[in-house]
Amino acid sequence: MLQINIRDKRDIFTVNTMSTSMKELEFQRMLLQVQESLTADEVQDMVFLCSDHIAAKDLSTVSAGRQLFLLLENRDLLSSEDPWLLLELLRIMKQNSLIRNLHFDAFTQTDFSTFPQRVSRYRKLLYEVSESICDQDLKNIKFLLIKTLSRRKLEKEMTLLQLFLEMEKEDLLNEDNLDVLREIISKIHPGLEKRVIQYKTESSGGMVIAQETGINSSDTDTPAPPSPLTSVDTMEDQVDRLSLSRASEISGGTVGNVQNNIMYQSLTENPEIPQYEMTGDRRGVCLIINNRDFSACTLGNREGTDIDKASLEAVFQWLGFEVVVEQDCDHMRMLQVLRELASRDHTPVDCVVCCVLSHGRVEGIAGVDGETVTVRELTETLSPMWCPSLFQKPKLFFIQACRGTREQRAVFGQTFPEDEDSPVSDAAVPRDSIPEAADYLLATSTVPHHVSYREKGKGSWFIQSLCRNLKLLVPRGTDLLSILTQVNGDVSRKTDKSGLRKQMPQPEYTLTKRVVFPPPKTQPPPP
Structure with missing residues (x-):
């Protein structure tokens, strides 16, 4: 030897x-x-x-x-x-x-x-990335590249490293250009994105320019890259620290949303901030996915959701949208109807709206078959990569579903029986949130890990407040983020008849301009 x-x-x-x-x-x-x-x-x-x-x-x-x-x-x-x-x-x-x-x-x-x-360090980085990617992730990466690489190449059996070589041939990837890789990884495996950022930082000599400040800092004290999304962790911590009984005294939705309110105030107080154009031939499509009948699985039927559907349908028709309602969708149908929406030509319209009314779990939104779809899977369907005619147009999502099973309560220790007038939970939406791409707004009915409530005879707290404030504030020229701030305040003050159950909605966004709907010429629909 x-x-x-x-x-x-x-x-x-x-x-x-x-x-x-x-x-x-x-x-x-x-x-x-x-x-x-x-x-x-x-x-x-x-x-x-x-x-x-x-x-x-x-x-x-x-x-x-x-x-x-x-x-x-x-x-x-x-x-x-x-x-x-x-x-x-x-x-x-x-x-x-x-x-x-x-x-x-x-x-x-x-x-x-x-x-x-x-x-090279570059080759080692790509190998490290490949070791963390499973077969399903590879399929998803191929799907994201379907309009960038030839279908013939993508349909071949290949490893991720072989796919990287194909990307290098097309000049989509090299040691000085990791932008496409970072964009893909951020959607498939966000944790690996930090490794790509670290490589780029080290390759530039360990120095980065701090965003907005322009101050150089070493690699050892480089802050995490700022996210265009609202911090759900900060928000939830604030919600947990505040007494929910005190929340009833706070107006303007300041509970757990202080940073967002500062942003909203600056938006409404600064007339120089631009607005998205709302001058198209049509306002756009409003897709409503209304899941009521869950008899095919172990989840209960969602009594009262048809009231929400009717309210949304009336309000968005009043705002000039073409309303499309999809009833009782399983998890595959939810994705399918979004893809059908993405396949439309949205060139003559101003924006697109999607409202999802369903049960929710921590890992995703439930279809009527009990299977889940993540928020990211739904929202990314309308990204400009798959729907170019929505480029730089607002994509607005409103989700009535739970994001876990925790209840926000004003006090603890008391229990009460269910009856027809008691609000019920939609617990059954994930932490993956909206994609890091511009022009999205995701308004969810509650903060992560918590339930949201729906009254069988009146509809859900969140959707009813949303519709009511759209009717009230759109004619006044109020922008959408300010309207959602008012929704936060209204819902934070609501409770059930026992005074125990509370709820805090949460908007997240990557909007680059204000969303201001033109005031309709007709009167708003009746309550």
Whole structure:
């Protein structure tokens, strides 16, 4: 067996009492052992990691380890005197047991950073990303690229690393251009986005420009990248700290929404902030998904939801929208109707609205079959990537559903029976929130992890307050975010007859302008 000694932490190797020919033979046996230990996918991983050193046309024919090793040897990148690249590849791929079996123990005990490293940080980053992506994530990534790469390529069986190589061919990805990768990863695996940002920061010398301030800061104290969305964590913490009995005394929806209200006040007080254009031939489509009948699963029927549906239908028709109602959708149908909406030409319209009335769980909105769809899956369907005619137009989502099972209460310890007049919960919407793309608004009936309420004879607290304030404030020229602030205030003051149950809605948005509906010329619909 080949015995390798590392001396002075340099790539100087000596083979004890062994002729040159025997040394070469032993090295080739070692390469054969490596080949037999690797799967076909692991060989392709090696191919990807070596793609900076060997032409793509040569690597395209590699299907076995020996072929790759021969290419590396022919380019003086691998030899018995210099096995460093092979060892680096095995280490990146976490093949530590194989390294030990090859009697490279001394290598694993040495400071690897002092030795020549031929695999770029960029390749290592992409490999790290690929290791965290499952098969379903890969399918989703292909779907996101369906209008960017050819369908023929995307329909081929390939690993994520092979897909990265295709993106590089199309100049969609390289070590200086990670924008497309970051955009995709943020939708599929948000946690990995931080790793991409870290790479970009380190590649720029560890210095970043703090957004808005223009102040340089080192990598060690770089703040997390600002999100265009409202902080749900901050909001929920504020809600939990405030007494809900005190909430009834607070107007303007300030409970847990202080930062948003500052934003709203600046919007309404500064007339220079632009508005989205509302001068199209038509206002747009308002899609209402009304899930009432849950008899096909274990969830209860949603009595009172038809009152919400009728209120929304009347108000948005009054505002000039074409209202489309979809009744009792299972999880697949919910996605399908959004895709059908995305397939329309929205060029002549101003915006689009989607209202979802359903049960909700922490992990998503429930269809009438009991299966869930995440908010992100619904909202991203209308992104400009899939619906170009909605580019730079507001996409407004209003969700009446629970976001968990916690109840917000004014006091604790008292219980009461259900009756026809008691509000019921829609508990059965996820933390993934809206996509990080411009021109979205997501108004949910409650903060994360908490239930929202619906009265069987009056409809839900959130939707009824929304419709009432649209009728009241749109004729006054009030922008939509200010209207939602008023909704926050109204709902925060509501309670059931026992005085125990409370609710706090939450708007999140990536709007870049104010949404101001033109005042209709007709009178608002009756309550």
